[in-house]
Amino acid sequence: MAAADICDLTLAELSAKLARRELSATEATRASLARTAAIDPKIHAFLRVDEKGALAAAAAADARLTKGRPLSPLDGVPLALKDLFVTEGVETTAGSRILAGFIPPYDGTAVARLKQAGAVLTGKLAMDEFAMGSSNENTPFEKVRNPWDLSRVPGGSSGGSAAAVAAREVFGTLGTDTGGSIRQPASLSGIAGLKPTYGRVSRYGVVAFASSLDQVGPMARTAEDCALLLFAIAGHDPLDSTSADLPVPDYRKACERGVKGLKLGVPKEYFVAGMDREVERSVRDGIEALRSLGATLHEISLPHTGHAVATYYIVATAEASSNLARYDGVKYGFRAPGAQGLRDLYLRTRAEGFGPEVKRRIMLGTYVLSAGYYDAYYLKAQRVRTLIRRDFDAAFANVDAIVCPTSPVPAFGLGEKSDDPLQMYLADIFTISCNLAGLPGLSVPCGFTAGGLPIGLQLLGRPFDEETLFAAGSALERSLKVHAKRPPL
Amino acid sequence: MIDRAEVRRIAALAHLALSEEEEARLAGELSQILSYVEKLKELDTEGVEPTSAVSARAVFREDVVQPSLPAERAVANAPASVGTAFSVPKILE
Amino acid sequence: MPSTAQRQIPREGTETWEPVLGLEVHAQLLTHTKIFCGCSTAFGALPNHHTCPVCLGLPGVLPVLNRQVVEFAIRAGLALGCEVRDTSVWSRKNYFYPDLPKGYQISQYDLPICEHGRLTLPSGKTVRIRRIHMEEDAGKNIHGSDGVSLVDLNRAGVPLLEIVSEPDIGSAQEASDYLKTLRAVLMYLGINDGNLEEGSLRCDANVSVRRAGATELGTRAELKNMNSFRFLRQAIEYEIKRQVGVLEGGGRVLQETRTFDVAKGETKSMRSKEEANDYRYFPEPDLPPLHVSKPWVDRVRRELPELPAARLARYRSLGVGTAEAQVLVDERALADLFDRTSAQYPDAGKLAKRFANELQAALRDAGLTLAEQKATPEAIAKLLALVDEGALSGAASKEVLLEMVKSGQAPDAIADAKGLRQLSDLGPTEAAVDAVLARTADEVARYKAGKTQLLGFFVGQVMKEMKGKGNPAVIGEALKKKLG
Numbered sequence A: 001m002a003a004a005d006i007c008d009l010t011l012a013e014l015s016a017k018l019a020r021r022e023l024s025a026t027e028a029t030r031a032s033l034a035r036t037a038a039i040d041p042k043i044h045a046f047l048r049v050d051e052k053g054a055l056a057a058a059a060a061a062d063a064r065l066t067k068g069r070p071l072s073p074l075d076g077v078p079l080a081l082k083d084l085f086v087t088e089g090v091e092t093t094a095g096s097r098i099l100a101g102f103i104p105p106y107d108g109t110a111v112a113r114l115k116q117a118g119a120v121l122t123g124k125l126a127m128d129e130f131a132m133g134s135s136n137e138n139t140p141f142e143k144v145r146n147p148w149d150l151s152r153v154p155g156g157s158s159g160g161s162a163a164a165v166a167a168r169e170v171f172g173t174l175g176t177d178t179g180g181s182i183r184q185p186a187s188l189s190g191i192a193g194l195k196p197t198y199g200r201v202s203r204y205g206v207v208a209f210a211s212s213l214d215q216v217g218p219m220a221r222t223a224e225d226c227a228l229l230l231f232a233i234a235g236h237d238p239l240d241s242t243s244a245d246l247p248v249p250d251y252r253k254a255c256e257r258g259v260k261g262l263k264l265g266v267p268k269e270y271f272v273a274g275m276d277r278e279v280e281r282s283v284r285d286g287i288e289a290l291r292s293l294g295a296t297l298h299e300i301s302l303p304h305t306g307h308a309v310a311t312y313y314i315v316a317t318a319e320a321s322s323n324l325a326r327y328d329g330v331k332y333g334f335r336a337p338g339a340q341g342l343r344d345l346y347l348r349t350r351a352e353g354f355g356p357e358v359k360r361r362i363m364l365g366t367y368v369l370s371a372g373y374y375d376a377y378y379l380k381a382q383r384v385r386t387l388i389r390r391d392f393d394a395a396f397a398n399v400d401a402i403v404c405p406t407s408p409v410p411a412f413g414l415g416e417k418s419d420d421p422l423q424m425y426l427a428d429i430f431t432i433s434c435n436l437a438g439l440p441g442l443s444v445p446c447g448f449t450a451g452g453l454p455i456g457l458q459l460l461g462r463p464f465d466e467e468t469l470f471a472a473g474s475a476l477e478r479s480l481k482v483h484a485k486r487p488p489l
Numbered sequence B: 001m002i003d004r005a006e007v008r009r010i011a012a013l014a015h016l017a018l019s020e021e022e023e024a025r026l027a028g029e030l031s032q033i034l035s036y037v038e039k040l041k042e043l044d045t046e047g048v049e050p051t052s053a054v055s056a057r058a059v060f061r062e063d064v065v066q067p068s069l070p071a072e073r074a075v076a077n078a079p080a081s082v083g084t085a086f087s088v089p090k091i092l093e
Numbered sequence C: 001m002p003s004t005a006q007r008q009i010p011r012e013g014t015e016t017w018e019p020v021l022g023l024e025v026h027a028q029l030l031t032h033t034k035i036f037c038g039c040s041t042a043f044g045a046l047p048n049h050h051t052c053p054v055c056l057g058l059p060g061v062l063p064v065l066n067r068q069v070v071e072f073a074i075r076a077g078l079a080l081g082c083e084v085r086d087t088s089v090w091s092r093k094n095y096f097y098p099d100l101p102k103g104y105q106i107s108q109y110d111l112p113i114c115e116h117g118r119l120t121l122p123s124g125k126t127v128r129i130r131r132i133h134m135e136e137d138a139g140k141n142i143h144g145s146d147g148v149s150l151v152d153l154n155r156a157g158v159p160l161l162e163i164v165s166e167p168d169i170g171s172a173q174e175a176s177d178y179l180k181t182l183r184a185v186l187m188y189l190g191i192n193d194g195n196l197e198e199g200s201l202r203c204d205a206n207v208s209v210r211r212a213g214a215t216e217l218g219t220r221a222e223l224k225n226m227n228s229f230r231f232l233r234q235a236i237e238y239e240i241k242r243q244v245g246v247l248e249g250g251g252r253v254l255q256e257t258r259t260f261d262v263a264k265g266e267t268k269s270m271r272s273k274e275e276a277n278d279y280r281y282f283p284e285p286d287l288p289p290l291h292v293s294k295p296w297v298d299r300v301r302r303e304l305p306e307l308p309a310a311r312l313a314r315y316r317s318l319g320v321g322t323a324e325a326q327v328l329v330d331e332r333a334l335a336d337l338f339d340r341t342s343a344q345y346p347d348a349g350k351l352a353k354r355f356a357n358e359l360q361a362a363l364r365d366a367g368l369t370l371a372e373q374k375a376t377p378e379a380i381a382k383l384l385a386l387v388d389e390g391a392l393s394g395a396a397s398k399e400v401l402l403e404m405v406k407s408g409q410a411p412d413a414i415a416d417a418k419g420l421r422q423l424s425d426l427g428p429t430e431a432a433v434d435a436v437l438a439r440t441a442d443e444v445a446r447y448k449a450g451k452t453q454l455l456g457f458f459v460g461q462v463m464k465e466m467k468g469k470g471n472p473a474v475i476g477e478a479l480k481k482k483l484g
Helices: A003-008 A011-019 A025-043 A051-066 A109-116 A159-166 A183-189 A223-233 A277-292 A303-326 A341-353 A356-369 A375-395 A421-426 A429-437 A466-480 B004-013 B020-042 C067-079 C172-188 C229-248 C294-302 C308-317 C322-330 C332-342 C348-366 C377-388 C394-407 C411-417 C426-439 C441-448 C452-465 C472-483
Strands: A046-049 A078-082 A120-125 A173-177 A192-195 A215-220 A263-267 A296-300 A401-405 A441-448 A454-461 B085-089 C017-028 C091-094 C104-107 C114-120 C126-136 C140-143 C148-152 C159-165 C201-211 C221-223 C257-261 C266-269
Touching: A003 A025, A011 A025, A011 A051, A011 A223, A025 A046, A025 A051, A025 A078, A025 A120, A025 A159, A046 A159, A051 A120, A078 A159, A109 A120, A109 A223, A120 A159, A159 A173, A159 A183, A159 A215, A173 A192, A183 A192, A183 A441, A183 A454, A192 A223, A192 A429, A192 A466, A215 A223, A223 A441, A223 A466, A263 A277, A277 A296, A277 A401, A277 A441, A277 A454, A277 A466, A303 A356, A303 A375, A303 A421, A303 A429, A303 B020, A303 C091, A341 B085, A356 A375, A356 B004, A356 B020, A375 A429, A375 B020, A401 A466, A421 B020, A429 A454, A441 A466, A454 A466, B004 B020, C017 C172, C017 C229, C067 C114, C067 C126, C067 C159, C067 C172, C067 C294, C104 C126, C114 C172, C172 C201, C172 C229, C172 C308, C172 C322, C172 C332, C201 C229, C221 C229, C229 C257, C229 C266, C308 C322, C308 C332, C322 C332, C322 C348, C332 C348, C332 C377, C348 C377, C348 C394, C377 C394, C377 C411, C394 C411, C426 C441, C426 C452, C426 C472, C441 C452, C441 C472, C452 C472
Parallel strands: A078 A120, A078 A173, A263 A296, A263 A401, C221 C257
Antiparallel strands: A046 A120, A173 A215, A192 A215, A192 A441, A401 A454, A441 A454, B085 C148, C017 C159, C017 C201, C091 C104, C114 C126, C126 C159, C140 C148, C201 C221, C257 C266
């Protein structure tokens, strides 16, 4: 099989071919590495490639596959990881200069589980610094390009993850989602991405941004691919006190369920003035497709939607300001040279090591937690968060899942929004509530703009009901076949 | 709303050194963002519990010693170390 | 409201001042592992040999709570008469320091595990305990050379209990008594080793003064890290005088942190610039709220050991004097040894005196701690029996005890080896008396004529004749019989 054709396979298709020994893991890995070498100079999705490690893992996988004893459906499948995931012996920077040169002495749990499943890890992917951003422009490194239009952003903060999958450099990736950072780039880059329920996947070994919001999730070409990845990494972890002790269902099987009788809520607050017309039409077409497949549609209201962004930017920045205090030049990473005394060391290391968006959020978070402001901001925001959660609880009394757009706009141009932080924050409007409520959310491609830019449709579900999301997302994909289209690279 | 003195106070708490230009810019940006989040005041949250840790169950570890990292690995990433201790400049009086 | 038994410092020509004191004690818990990771808490390892990604604060790590820490906190809370909360919450206390790897300490702020307890001092005074909470210790900064500090994170993550009293303490002596009493309770519970010098038990004192009879509290200064009972008293006494001096001079006391300069005997201000630290407390998002069930608390209550106050009462009821009982109770290991020994020696009062005096002296002279000393309960009981039956004099028994403590040998063996046995037998004593009286005819005559104080002279001579091995009481009796 030609290398380019190999790369066009979905993860599920590759897995089947590996199991049937039509392809070897080494061939697939070489194809992936070759495509990365050829294409990534235009995309800049990768921060570093680990060719040696990947080929060694592929060889080990082949030894198992030839004996007919794969560890899992992921055995021998080339994947890559957002550079927020701590990987033993492989530099991990969280997309920041302040962690330059940090070689972790341990693997995070999700990473370890992928390795235990036999996956081949080819490298670390670019991201907005410390996962703060929606365009992958908050970076001291080369900005990632959207494979569908190299003058545009792939979305963020898991921009490198989305682009690497869309450009067919790897068969799947792990990203993280705190306010939409898996779903939004998935939508802008034309792939599938899932933010699981909070607690579904361990956060141990994920560089923390906002502890009560961060979640690890799969990003791949299809919902089914995401299901295979989620199955491998989900489940209780004794190293994460917030991870849920619940059984992991067969997510792949759920993809085949279909949507007959499924009650879908359509939130009126999510179809607003200011939305891109093409996005709205494409998403409505997708919703209509689901109805024709057997789902019923119900208008619902999520009244506190308009307060979600404000709530998020208080809670997330507060937690981040605390989580990022450990980056101080003492134990790892960058240390500003020539410091005069300890205080100077702290001040200059952090000033030189952090980018402007990170500093902005640290400042905001520090402010809202500071004496005299805690009640008015942080405590207030945590109460509003409860109201937002109650909106969803009320809605889910009547519907099984909620369907809406992922992003109000398709991929925008590099530099277009980066001057106005608040504008950038408002772009998260459709994804953010889901993080605040701890619910699962899946974005699947549902169409393109006239200019060929991907549009995503979002499904939100009850806690720990990723199965319903996979059922609906997969059914939609089978119907629309949007994921089959290739970017013009 | 947030003036430069306030920016300096917050930056000191956060241990961030800011240039003059950054101070001025942040004063504006933070003011703008804080004005926006003021909208939360519109909502009546009387009697509403704050969302605490999202999971409800307590999780424990048993009091059994686990292997530590070898000390050399513990300091392997340190910008400066002396033997197996981290090294930092003294606090200047 | 502070209680009324206050010590007042009269000043010339001015009103009197009332010291108002509260103590904050940090106790390292005797768990095997740290509070949020499985690293060993054992003391004395080389720098960073007991660290892991979690307690190093590496990117991506998360805390997991050691159940034993909660168990110990409940024990302490119950022993100190506190309410144990069924739900308590973890908080982050945010500040920057090299020995604080995450840039925040996980502690409990709003909702600590225990509240509203009390501790009764030997004087009968009750000091209320405001709260007890759990938190993680920081690492250690060691001064290096050439403008450099070294950081050892072995101690980072060791579990601490913070015990905060209400400002009910009225004098430096009372503060010392409070610390002593609290220390004994913690050691009795087996949760802390009571070591002030090495810092596994740490004490800060909040000191303020106000005019006698006033109800509002004055501004307080915090004296940090008083690492002995003596320094605690001295520092507090100095600070009270200092504050009174400031106020009488028309000045104001600053709310600040101070340390005690041992050499000068003065308290000194610690920080001026970074004074008001805004810790930006918020609930720890990585840990769920802690639920402590009633069955758990009830079980801990059932399993509480006999506490110092109860033990003291028991000793008193056995006939032990108050002072001796207090000495025993002040050190649990000593009281435990006493209990085992008194099972073999019926006179508790007498035994307690020996423990309080001779045994303590022997340990000091041998340079051994109670844990190191080798005398067994059986041996000690036997030693006392030997004295009771006259086989050993008081002085000789001290020498034997010292050897027992060092070597663990039985008292008989030691007495024989050193030739310390008293000759209490009548035969040899009378023979010696006869010999002495035979050659001291003048003195005998003078004694019989009425100089009865010469008895002492005769006893001395007989003792010399017996080469020091005589039993003075037996000698005295024999002399009286022979002299008439």
